[in-house]
Amino acid sequence: MLSVRNLTGGYSNIPLIHQLNFHVNPSEMVGLIGLNGAGKSTTIKHILGLLQPLEGTITIHGKTLEEDPSFFRKRLGYIPESPQFYEELTLWEHLALTAHAYDLTDEQLQERGEVLLKLFHMEKRRDWFPQMMSKGMQQKLMMITTFLIEPDFLLIDEPFMGLDPLAMQQLLQLLEHRKKRGTGILLSTHILEIAEKYCDRFLFLHHGKILIQGSLDEIRTQLNQPNSSLEALFLAITQ
Numbered sequence: 001m002l003s004v005r006n007l008t009g010g011y012s013n014i015p016l017i018h019q020l021n022f023h024v025n026p027s028e029m030v031g032l033i034g035l036n037g038a039g040k041s042t043t044i045k046h047i048l049g050l051l052q053p054l055e056g057t058i059t060i061h062g063k064t065l066e067e068d069p070s071f072f073r074k075r076l077g078y079i080p081e082s083p084q085f086y087e088e089l090t091l092w093e094h095l096a097l098t099a100h101a102y103d104l105t106d107e108q109l110q111e112r113g114e115v116l117l118k119l120f121h122m123e124k125r126r127d128w129f130p131q132m133m134s135k136g137m138q139q140k141l142m143m144i145t146t147f148l149i150e151p152d153f154l155l156i157d158e159p160f161m162g163l164d165p166l167a168m169q170q171l172l173q174l175l176e177h178r179k180k181r182g183t184g185i186l187l188s189t190h191i192l193e194i195a196e197k198y199c200d201r202f203l204f205l206h207h208g209k210i211l212i213q214g215s216l217d218e219i220r221t222q223l224n225q226p227n228s229s230l231e232a233l234f235l236a237i238t239q
Contacts (some may be wrong), residue, residue, distance in 0.1 A: 001025055002047070002153045002184055007056035010208075011045045015054055016042050017208040023183040024153060029175065031199035032188040033230075039208040040082070040188040044155050047186075048078055048180035060153065074102055075152035081158040085130040091117075093124040094145050102149045102169055109148070116144045119170055135162035143171060153184045160191055172198060196230035204237050211237055 002024040010016035017039040048063045065072040099109040121138045
């Protein structure tokens with residue numbers, strides 16, 4: 001379990017998220033929903049250890065980043081909203097570097113890498129540098145390197161930006177596959193139709209606080225809107 005308890009944090013000791021409490025179970029996809037500036041990316045960066053909490057704890061299988069940095073980091077995979085890469089490395093060299101950092105064998109790199117390249121139709125781009133790629137291809141590079149390590153938990157921040165419909169469907173199918181194999185997923189997205197279809201539970205973040213959380217039916221019950229879509233519930237909460 002990925003567990004967040006009483007998390008308060010932000011930038012330069014200015015709190016932007018306040019007393020967040022939630023968890024992500026294995027084999028579960030949780031949608032992180034909120035307006036721009038609600039604190040979604042800030043929350044994800046705290047989980048990753050890119051920002052230091054002002055208070056609260058974040059644990060994976062009961063361990064914090066401070067207690068065991070290697071254990072913690074190797075169980076998290078991250079797909080950012082904006083692609084981040086090394087301009088001097090080819091696509092395959094990115095995979096090789098990732099495999100080395102996560103102690104994958106050459107056999108695991110070859111087997112998993114080839115499958116992912118084929119899945120995302122990137123076989124012919126394996127020797128391309130990122131600057132030769134479109135925004136969508138760069139995003140695929142991020143996804144391939146993340147799925148290569150097969151982490152226990154995935155943190156995904158607006159992954160659909162720049163992807164064509166086929167790539168979006170391939171990503172969603174892969175997320176479903178990983179979830180069935182035990183991966184816990186925290187997905188931040190503004191595409192509420194996708195979130196409603198694929199997520200098991202939802203966290204509604206507003207001004208850095210969780211206003212409501214639960215399954216779609218649980219939230220409908222709490223808001224007394226038994227037939228509302230996720231989008232309708234989102235508008236009711238945020239307005």
